[in-house]
Amino acid sequence: MRLEQITIKDIARELNVSTSTVSRALKDYPGISDETKRKVKELAEKMDYRPNAIALSLRKSRSFTIGVIIPEVVHFFFSTVISGIEEVAFARGYNVILTQTNEKLVREKSSIATMLSNQIDGVLVSFSKETTDFEHFSNLLAKGFPIVFFDRVPDIDNAITVTVDDYSGAFEATKHLLQQGYRRIAHLSGPSNLKISQERARGYTDALIHHGFTPDPGFIVECNKGTDDEAQKITAEILETFSTKPDAFFANNDMAAVGAMLACKAAGLRVPEDVGIVGFSNWQFCSMIDPSLSSVSQPGFNLGAKATEILLDLIEKKIQLGEYSNSVVLETELLIRKSSVR
Amino acid sequence: MRLEQITIKDIARELNVSTSTVSRALKDYPGISDETKRKVKELAEKMDYRPNAIALSLRKSRSFTIGVIIPEVVHFFFSTVISGIEEVAFARGYNVILTQTNEKLVREKSSIATMLSNQIDGVLVSFSKETTDFEHFSNLLAKGFPIVFFDRVPDIDNAITVTVDDYSGAFEATKHLLQQGYRRIAHLSGPSNLKISQERARGYTDALIHHGFTPDPGFIVECNKGTDDEAQKITAEILETFSTKPDAFFANNDMAAVGAMLACKAAGLRVPEDVGIVGFSNWQFCSMIDPSLSSVSQPGFNLGAKATEILLDLIEKKIQLGEYSNSVVLETELLIRKSSVR
DNA sequence: TTGTATGCGTTATCAG
DNA sequence: CTGATAACGCATACAA
Numbered sequence: 001m002r003l004e005q006i007t008i009k010d011i012a013r014e015l016n017v018s019t020s021t022v023s024r025a026l027k028d029y030p031g032i033s034d035e036t037k038r039k040v041k042e043l044a045e046k047m048d049y050r051p052n053a054i055a056l057s058l059r060k061s062r063s064f065t066i067g068v069i070i071p072e073v074v075h076f077f078f079s080t081v082i083s084g085i086e087e088v089a090f091a092r093g094y095n096v097i098l099t100q101t102n103e104k105l106v107r108e109k110s111s112i113a114t115m116l117s118n119q120i121d122g123v124l125v126s127f128s129k130e131t132t133d134f135e136h137f138s139n140l141l142a143k144g145f146p147i148v149f150f151d152r153v154p155d156i157d158n159a160i161t162v163t164v165d166d167y168s169g170a171f172e173a174t175k176h177l178l179q180q181g182y183r184r185i186a187h188l189s190g191p192s193n194l195k196i197s198q199e200r201a202r203g204y205t206d207a208l209i210h211h212g213f214t215p216d217p218g219f220i221v222e223c224n225k226g227t228d229d230e231a232q233k234i235t236a237e238i239l240e241t242f243s244t245k246p247d248a249f250f251a252n253n254d255m256a257a258v259g260a261m262l263a264c265k266a267a268g269l270r271v272p273e274d275v276g277i278v279g280f281s282n283w284q285f286c287s288m289i290d291p292s293l294s295s296v297s298q299p300g301f302n303l304g305a306k307a308t309e310i311l312l313d314l315i316e317k318k319i320q321l322g323e324y325s326n327s328v329v330l331e332t333e334l335l336i337r338k339s340s341v342r
Numbered sequence: 343m344r345l346e347q348i349t350i351k352d353i354a355r356e357l358n359v360s361t362s363t364v365s366r367a368l369k370d371y372p373g374i375s376d377e378t379k380r381k382v383k384e385l386a387e388k389m390d391y392r393p394n395a396i397a398l399s400l401r402k403s404r405s406f407t408i409g410v411i412i413p414e415v416v417h418f419f420f421s422t423v424i425s426g427i428e429e430v431a432f433a434r435g436y437n438v439i440l441t442q443t444n445e446k447l448v449r450e451k452s453s454i455a456t457m458l459s460n461q462i463d464g465v466l467v468s469f470s471k472e473t474t475d476f477e478h479f480s481n482l483l484a485k486g487f488p489i490v491f492f493d494r495v496p497d498i499d500n501a502i503t504v505t506v507d508d509y510s511g512a513f514e515a516t517k518h519l520l521q522q523g524y525r526r527i528a529h530l531s532g533p534s535n536l537k538i539s540q541e542r543a544r545g546y547t548d549a550l551i552h553h554g555f556t557p558d559p560g561f562i563v564e565c566n567k568g569t570d571d572e573a574q575k576i577t578a579e580i581l582e583t584f585s586t587k588p589d590a591f592f593a594n595n596d597m598a599a600v601g602a603m604l605a606c607k608a609a610g611l612r613v614p615e616d617v618g619i620v621g622f623s624n625w626q627f628c629s630m631i632d633p634s635l636s637s638v639s640q641p642g643f644n645l646g647a648k649a650t651e652i653l654l655d656l657i658e659k660k661i662q663l664g665e666y667s668n669s670v671v672l673e674t675e676l677l678i679r680k681s682s683v684r
Numbered sequence: 685t686t687g688t689a690t691g692c693g694t695t696a697t698c699a700g
Numbered sequence: 701c702t703g704a705t706a707a708c709g710c711a712t713a714c715a716a
Binding site: 004050051052053054055057058063065072073074075076079080082083086090095096097098099100107111113114115116117118119143228255258283284285288289290 | 346392393394395396397399400405407414415416417418421422424425428432437438439440441442449453455456457458459460461485570600625626627630631632
Binding site: 350361362396 | 692693694695
């Protein structure tokens with residue numbers, strides 16, 4: 001701030017009272033004459049006084065700021081989550097400091113360090129793909145620092161997590177493909193160290209078993225990057241090399257699903273007649289492509305909002321660690337479009 | 343922070359030296375014995391000392407935090423901009439406080455107020471659609487507070503702005519449609535109070551004139567919300583009611599372009615054979631829809647990065663207001679895909 | 685009803 | 701080479 005901010009000192013001097021009087025008057029403390037209150041408030045208004053939040057933070061050891069650590073901003077799902085976070089934080093008077101890790105563990109670590117140095121009151125975290133040990137967070141947790149994990153969460157005790165129901169989303173998607181008569185369903189999975197990937201794969205596998213089919217481990221193919229290009233290449237390879245060709249693809253995310261769709265088309269296969277495809281996330285473009293893409297929709301905004309509410313409740317001690325159900329799971333919904341109906 | 347943070351006091355007590363010595367030792371100030379330096383640093387490391395950024399801010403009247411005010415996070419273009427901002431800010435040791443206005447002027451005003459109260463060192467702003475007067479910012483500018491406007495910028499003197507070349511992007515898009523033989527090109531424009539909308543409309547009009555055609559004002563139709571639904575409705579109406587039917591649509595944004603495409607298809611028109619379509623922004627889905635959508639690509643990441651660099655240079659007085667070219671304009675690029683080639 | 689003094693964590697200034 | 705002190709802006713315990 002090179003802005004010459006007005007302080008309570010300025011007001012005090014002007015009015016020939018002490019700074020404590022000004023401070024109390026502004027906050028409607030009892031034991032200040034109405035006359036003084038009026039004068040102080042009037043002048044404060046007139047001088048456009050704004051309390052210095054930094055000084056307040058130092059005094060109260062509270063910054064009214066929460067940190068958000070996210071793998072990538074440019075990602076439809078995460079941007080909806082951020083939107084939900086920002087909405088709730090703003091409504092409850094908190095600032096949001098944002099950093100993206102670009103999927104790098106080092107950045108995750110340095111981000112949390114800077115944020116702590118900035119005295120954030122709590123933090124919302126979604127892991128990078130590189131993160132496999134959680135020491136940098138479990139240390140904080142052990143000290144009672146408020147952390148809420150969302151979407152990509154660690155598998156440690158006592159961690160409060162907010163996720164979507166990946167398992168049932170995947171289960172429903174696979175079940176839907178089976179019901180449409182697809183029999184050789186391949187799964188384009190995500191990085192296997194992420195719990196969401198594991199859960200989605202598990203939902204896929206269980207749906208097969210539940211309907212009397214024997215899952216073939218070879219039909220789960222990992223797409224690490226999750227881009228359409230990658231999935232396109234991998235799908236093309238599958239279609240070429242597998243002795244038993246898949247007749248459907250359930251992808252871990254929509255980009256991968258699009259990649260699979262493009263590869264199928266390129267191989268002369270018709271979607272949905274020859275090959276069924278279902279994605280995950282319900283990105284905006286699902287309804288815009290041809291054929292429109294069936295997808296499991298995740299409530300990103302609600303997820304962000306819910307995670308923030310829990311975090312703020314924790315910070316304000318409205319709830320205690322452990323009092324809350326440790327893991328909140330939000331419903332997913334399968335949106336059936338053309339790519340999987342025949 | 344309910345974290346019991348280690349302070350220089352703790353280190354000083356432990357080592358039986360004064361806090362000033364610790365402070366100086368940690369910063370490698372001259373005039374401290376190597377022995378003391380070593381001991382202090384060692385202990386600091388061991389105790390996991392982290393400087394309190396809040397106290398520093400208060401002391402230095404600098405927070406090393408910049409604010410970002412943006413209409414909407416859930417918007418591909420803006421999310422790329424945020425990514426660019428975050429990247430540069432992080433690299434130069436700044437925090438990013440983010441708020442979205444949801445296109446509301448009141449939130450824009452209250453956001454800037456909170457941020458100032460939090461002693462941000464500067465702010466990056468893209469206006470809400472409701473913003474028509476700029477007093478809440480020009481006041482600050484007049485006081486020399488560092489502000490850089492991006493994408494949606496005000497039309498006031500002395501404001502530093504970073505934008506993309508909307509005019510030439512629109513010009514090229516329209517020219518391309520003309521070259522492809524489309525003759526009755528309609529323009530689905532954005533809110534007319536936004537400069538970007540005006541510039542794109544101007545580029546469209548000028549391209550027509552430049553190629554010897556007379557622009558028909560009735561062929562510029564405002565799509566305020568910029569959603570595909572809205573554009574779909576409006577396009578359907580145009581196709582029904584206009585006596586001279588357009589044979590091409592140049593849309594202010596990609597969502598609107600998709601809406602137009604859907605409406606055309608619904609009306610039994612073939613794209614690109616009967617109707618050509620070009621969008622603006624080059625969202626991810628452009629290459630995924632059928633036919634793939636030609637679009638003017640905007641360098642969102644670079645825009646965010648550039649704006650942040652200028653802002654930080656301004657804050658750090660590496661440049662003076664006025665020394666920099668007041669308006670930086672980044673190149674756009676027309677990406678020709680199938681929707682506009684026949 | 686109001687004022688004085690103190691401290692939040694840090695660093696700059698001045699002394700020693 | 702090191703220490704004591706004041707100050708950043710504010711809130712509050714204690715005095716008056």
